[in-house]
Amino acid sequence: MKSIRVGVVGPCASGKTTLVHSLRQRGIDARHIAQEHSYVPTMWRKITNPDVLVYLHVSYPLTVQRRKLDWTEQEYLEQIRRLQDARTHADLYIDTDSLAPAEVLDQVLSYLEKHADSFPP
Numbered sequence: 001m002k003s004i005r006v007g008v009v010g011p012c013a014s015g016k017t018t019l020v021h022s023l024r025q026r027g028i029d030a031r032h033i034a035q036e037h038s039y040v041p042t043m044w045r046k047i048t049n050p051d052v053l054v055y056l057h058v059s060y061p062l063t064v065q066r067r068k069l070d071w072t073e074q075e076y077l078e079q080i081r082r083l084q085d086a087r088t089h090a091d092l093y094i095d096t097d098s099l100a101p102a103e104v105l106d107q108v109l110s111y112l113e114k115h116a117d118s119f120p121p
Helices: 016-025 043-048 060-067 073-082 084-089 101-114
Strands: 005-009 029-032 052-057 092-095
Touching (some): 092 101
Parallel strands (some): 005 052
């Protein structure tokens, strides 16, 4: 596979850290972009400018369950708002609610393999 940079965004507890770690173990330059915490809508592009942007979605109830987060639905919705530009420009959108981390990884690897010819040399 060509050398590409994969950016991963999503609300807290969507699986970003796990996915980035798994991609890096396979030699892929993956970056966790903390867009959900930024007031700058295009921070994902300015800081990382990935070749592929992956958006991981998770519902509010699962964020609380997965990470025992002590936050309100309003705080969750604010993260979703901050992620709007990244979601609009994402190359791959994955709803992680019903997926195991390995299934998320498989979807990303499949996407990268399928689109390998379109990445820069």
